[in-house]
Amino acid sequence: MFPEKVYYEPDSLSYELGQRLKEKYSAVPWIPIESHNRIDELRTQPNAAFRDLKRLLIVGVRKTHRYVPNAKISDFLVPYTSSGCSAMCLYCYLVCNYNKCSYLRLFVNREKMLEKLKKAALRAPDDLTFEIGSNSDLVLENTITHNLEWTIERFAKQEKGYLTFPTKFNMVKPLLTLEHRGRVIFRMSMNPQQIIRTVELGTSPLEQRIRAVNQMAEAGYRVGLLVAPVILVDDWERQYAELLDILAEQLSEQAKRSLKIEVIFMTYSYVHRAINTEAFSPQADLFNPDRMTGRGRGKYCYRPKIRAEAEEFLRLEIEKRFGTSSIQYIV
Numbered sequence: 001m002f003p004e005k006v007y008y009e010p011d012s013l014s015y016e017l018g019q020r021l022k023e024k025y026s027a028v029p030w031i032p033i034e035s036h037n038r039i040d041e042l043r044t045q046p047n048a049a050f051r052d053l054k055r056l057l058i059v060g061v062r063k064t065h066r067y068v069p070n071a072k073i074s075d076f077l078v079p080y081t082s083s084g085c086s087a088m089c090l091y092c093y094l095v096c097n098y099n100k101c102s103y104l105r106l107f108v109n110r111e112k113m114l115e116k117l118k119k120a121a122l123r124a125p126d127d128l129t130f131e132i133g134s135n136s137d138l139v140l141e142n143t144i145t146h147n148l149e150w151t152i153e154r155f156a157k158q159e160k161g162y163l164t165f166p167t168k169f170n171m172v173k174p175l176l177t178l179e180h181r182g183r184v185i186f187r188m189s190m191n192p193q194q195i196i197r198t199v200e201l202g203t204s205p206l207e208q209r210i211r212a213v214n215q216m217a218e219a220g221y222r223v224g225l226l227v228a229p230v231i232l233v234d235d236w237e238r239q240y241a242e243l244l245d246i247l248a249e250q251l252s253e254q255a256k257r258s259l260k261i262e263v264i265f266m267t268y269s270y271v272h273r274a275i276n277t278e279a280f281s282p283q284a285d286l287f288n289p290d291r292m293t294g295r296g297r298g299k300y301c302y303r304p305k306i307r308a309e310a311e312e313f314l315r316l317e318i319e320k321r322f323g324t325s326s327i328q329y330i331v
């Protein structure tokens, strides 16, 4: 059952969305908190409680709205309507920031966040792209708040700037009929189904993700793919070649037309190791001492030689199927 309990900042109930959430989840306990950033009774839980913590929902008001310049797929990373997530990918980048408290936090002051976004887009001399999904998965969040639907139509009306967000979920039906006016770039994260099943716990299966990309392309959205994170499991060459075959075969011509692919290798950390081992099982630890090495501050990445060979392999295999200009970047 999700959520099992809601922790909330009392101030959030003075917002329309806060009220709606209160009604929607009136059957579960609501526990007042001072700040969504400091919930001591959760922060002090052992790592073994990670899965239980994921069943909680935090409702608050976002106070920090600082945009971070970005040079990869967007111009700015924008803190938006949520952070954290109720899924449990074993490498989740949010664990680096929030540790075991990477549960879903919803911020109800969406009017303020959207106004700032629209102004930033309008003020810029050029069309800027804003990444609004770098702190959570907005397609999953949308099933609770409908914030994506609410945002896309309002943002697209002003005809300046673009929004983009990545996802691992297929629940795109409510987005298909929106007046997006080409102002949204939808990016789906892909991995071999075996990795999705064993590592990306609680996310949509590969076939459903592919169908969602095709549906979004058909609805006129610009679409992109992330092959991410690349995880060098024992038979990774076979698994990723097979994934690319499936994508080449099952993505529609419309989806492939302007497709850009981002390739991101997995980074991992000491914190992930501790949580995965204690909350799941020793087998859930993705650390591979033969292939990975330390990268400062408790982080791990693939050893340079292994990484370079894998990059070469993926570049060739992607270009063979999707053309030489299909790769946006590999990191």
Ligand code: SF4
Pocket: 084, 085, 086, 087, 088, 089, 091, 092, 093, 094, 135, 136, 137, 168, 200, 203
């Ligand atoms: S879906 Fe994304 S945000 Fe959610 S657990 Fe997986 S990697 Fe983290």
